[in-house]
Amino acid sequence: MEKRTSEDLRVRKTKEAIRTAFQGMICEMDYDQITVKELTARAQINRKTFYLHYNSLDDLLAELQEEIAAQFLQREVSYGNMEEIQDLIRLFFQQAADLPLLHERMICSGSYRPVWEAVNQRIMDHRRATNRGVFGLDEYAENLVFAYYGANSAILYRQWVADGKQLPLEELIQMAIRLICYGMASVVPHQEPSQDLPTV
Structure with a gap:
């Protein structure tokens, strides 16, 4: 023994x-x-x-990828209302601000982005499966909502890192909430659209 x-x-x-x-x-x-x-x-x-x-470096990378995904998958979350979604956005950026350099590289560096994209896809597939029907949309419209949400947090985080994290964290969070929850209309001066926007 x-x-x-x-x-x-x-x-x-x-x-x-x-x-x-x-x-x-x-x-x-x-x-x-x-x-x-x-x-x-x-x-x-x-x-x-x-x-x-x-067997290879790819196997080692896959193991690391799985561990990163598991950190997110163990947390049960809900998209039931806008307040919950805003809380999720805040949590993501608060955690992202304290990420070690390893995770920052995985999310932001060009050669590692496919790794993060695979992690993010796994997370959002799980989120979609466990929150199916929450938006009251058909399956394919709901897939678009989750794809939009899942992609944009990482995009905004990457830009913040690329800018040297100059924007204070709370301002980043508020801007991310506005952009993700309310889209471009939340930051662009209001003008009458040249044509009516489609409704979902």
């Missing part, structure tokens, strides 16, 4: 070293620049040891 425990501890430490090295590399470089050779050098293991735990 003692031998099994020491083996398990060694496996955990090895995987932790691999993941720590991988996360550090994500913070420093694009994904296509990461190599197993450099990762194993940083983790102070050999290539054979790496391949005992992972």
